[in-house]
Amino acid sequence: MKRKNRGLLIGRMQPVHNGHIEVIKETLEEVDEIIIGIGSAQLSHELKDPFTAGERVLMMRNALIEEGIDLNKTYIIPIEDINRNKLWVSQVEMVSPPFKKVYSGNSLVQVLFSEEGYEVIAPELFDRKVLSGTEIRKRILMDEDWQSLVPKATVEIIEEINGVDRIKHLNKKEISEL
Amino acid sequence: MKRKNRGLLIGRMQPVHNGHIEVIKETLEEVDEIIIGIGSAQLSHELKDPFTAGERVLMMRNALIEEGIDLNKTYIIPIEDINRNKLWVSQVEMVSPPFKKVYSGNSLVQVLFSEEGYEVIAPELFDRKVLSGTEIRKRILMDEDWQSLVPKATVEIIEEINGVDRIKHLNKKEISEL
Amino acid sequence: MKRKNRGLLIGRMQPVHNGHIEVIKETLEEVDEIIIGIGSAQLSHELKDPFTAGERVLMMRNALIEEGIDLNKTYIIPIEDINRNKLWVSQVEMVSPPFKKVYSGNSLVQVLFSEEGYEVIAPELFDRKVLSGTEIRKRILMDEDWQSLVPKATVEIIEEINGVDRIKHLNKKEISEL
């Protein structure tokens, strides 16, 4: 068996958006297989992290099919935070097939993998102002167009789970602190 | 044995105040028994969470007696945070007798219990501006009248544990970061 | 407010049985109030620990009412394990009203509280061979008489939650290790 050249792409994917899909397509031109790590897998139901890992897995999986990306070349792995940075690379290695390159625009991720000897690549993102989870979550709250920034799969899952209501309800101020 | 109709009231109760007692009295007109969940039970000695769960249990217990509320109809249960929202309803179910209705003004609590199929009721609070833990903790720090906003039991426990000193000391700035 | 003389009785109470009730009655002759700690509150659905903390709270609460014990003199507090023995006394102090005496027949509990300066009392248990959780769980599995060893409240809760089925199912061997 020839060893595969695998790359890791890691992000919170709250939610999966077109920027992720672009990076995955580009990365697949450089590696044999891509591991898509769903970060902070234990978080959900917060304004900054509204969706569960399972919901994000489903978005990503359906988006890959929608985009005609070969599933034989991808892994989707939820990754829980370990809350001690020095151990986080090992936490990723624990749940992931082996990989050599790491694709991330996050400086903490870059520092941690670099110090452990990995090659770290910062993907150039297209249209970076609008293609961010922060922007999309803001638009959902504001009833602005967010649907054009994400794969159809993301729209469908968010509808199926009443994700817009969830985010709006989480944004309500408490009547009074009990 | 006829199944009891139980309601859950959950809050951090930092400290127990007159608003809690009002809600408990009203809720007891709708349910057979009320479970009073002391939330974030693992927190204490912080400005926003000064009292231990044990101190809050004591305040609540003595306040119920002081108000002549029938102890046969109440449970007081400390509930630790689990720090993964999707699991929190199960964490509450783990330590509590079974219940059908949830009384809470907190939007996260409302979302989490609604998604698990519970009936969620937002209690109308009397005098909501002053009857909040935030307001009471602020008044303690400022040496303003806080005693009139809480049951006598709360005043007595805070005195017994030197709670005013604790809060004021926690508010001191560090001399210098060591 | 005169400081109360409180005693702590702590056990896993899997399930609540007549021995617990006897010890509570005796202890209440020595102290003003008794704190009943439901230990290993995070455990359930194991042969040695079949019942959740909430189920055990319910058994104890109903048994106290059944026995005519004054609820004004009792606290029922679920206590999670902390898995570092040196911290366990503080974990108990965190969720409990203050107490001076500890009633326990468990040698680890005795050592830990003694080393922290508490007075520790080993209750003399009546009929100690049959009055143990181990014995009762064994009888449930074997379809032998267990009902006479526990309060009516325990029988009722175990019926309500299909506790006998739960224990018997947990005892089944796996078809094959998957």
Next chain:
Amino acid sequence: MKRKNRGLLIGRMQPVHNGHIEVIKETLEEVDEIIIGIGSAQLSHELKDPFTAGERVLMMRNALIEEGIDLNKTYIIPIEDINRNKLWVSQVEMVSPPFKKVYSGNSLVQVLFSEEGYEVIAPELFDRKVLSGTEIRKRILMDEDWQSLVPKATVEIIEEINGVDRIKHLNKKEISEL
């Protein structure tokens, strides 16, 4: 989007063997999609749990391809233990797409999912004496034939990571307790 009928198969898969593949094939005749949960994902390097979750993901993924199973119909999800049984079903729901049926031969898994209202199915395993992780790990230690009990993918991964050496070394007695 029509809601998919999904089934969950969960096991520790230490290692992936022919029994798993048979169950997956059969299950796919009953459901639209199968979620393959890699249980106790945090464990590795123990005699009973020698392989990391990442290694087990890789075995399963390659075995599915080897067997010609449609990846569009499968999810492979590592699932960490939560160590409080009452919360474990929620832990699985957190990281998994939604599902209706659970396939498991493990009695604890059966009890936990049944109590939460899931349909639980115990798969009839072929040749259950030899097709178990326990048997395979024993044969690896004994230098007996284990290769015929697992997919070629499992053999390849175990070779690539020197898994046989790992298991044999873990079996060595300590020279002396330091």
Next chain:
Amino acid sequence: MKRKNRGLLIGRMQPVHNGHIEVIKETLEEVDEIIIGIGSAQLSHELKDPFTAGERVLMMRNALIEEGIDLNKTYIIPIEDINRNKLWVSQVEMVSPPFKKVYSGNSLVQVLFSEEGYEVIAPELFDRKVLSGTEIRKRILMDEDWQSLVPKATVEIIEEINGVDRIKHLNKKEISEL
């Protein structure tokens, strides 16, 4: 064996600076031995907590030698946070030799040890504006003189681990939220 009079000095030491060394020297005039607790030992690779516990142990150890402080009179102990304030004093007692006095300028540390009956002393720090970890980390980021505020040992370790690069890289904004 005569019982030693020991004092505990506790701080995050991010990084070890001249203020720590001054306090250690002064404290050693009052006690037989000093326990130097490296707090928040599990944190690293954050702007406020850039260095691992191991790196901080090394800085402190080499600084003590550099300053000619008798190692026979000091202990250096990394101490992980326990994230429940009521248990933190026990967490410190667990990993440390016994001590009677606590030296700290942090108000939470002062409250927690006072409530457990310890004598707490707030060290008067020399030149407190500049001698703080916050100031030193800011100067590192700004390329201002920080070297004069710390022992030579701290400079050497930070160089050896490329600590300046680490801090600057952690300060970079993410290209875009993935």
Next chain:
Amino acid sequence: MKRKNRGLLIGRMQPVHNGHIEVIKETLEEVDEIIIGIGSAQLSHELKDPFTAGERVLMMRNALIEEGIDLNKTYIIPIEDINRNKLWVSQVEMVSPPFKKVYSGNSLVQVLFSEEGYEVIAPELFDRKVLSGTEIRKRILMDEDWQSLVPKATVEIIEEINGVDRIKHLNKKEISEL
């Protein structure tokens, strides 16, 4: 600064005995500095792990002084378990100065460090039958001679903390399961 050649010796040290001291002396002939890791630092008050990390630090520290070993060449570091083997090497690296060689007779430690690329050396222990923590704890329970197997420092600390009583009390059977 010339980089030091450091070795790690890791063990539970329940309690510190003559075998540890022998290995330390031998190891110091091969390395510049030795890091003595006190393993399972969170455990205490169990028959297999009776002493706290702080008590073990004290034993080791005083034994080194007693034996005239140069403190300038040693580090004593308590190391908590992380309960996920794949992360344990990183957990050790987090709290320890950097090292190149690992001295251990424990096969799990050997496997974990080898897989991460460390050189692992199994120290030949003198008189391995009697020089083990297991043997010493057994002799303490049996009132047999254990004092000759440990440094004087260990005897003194165990006396100071009433360690013999602790072990004997932990060995008592519970009167009855409460």
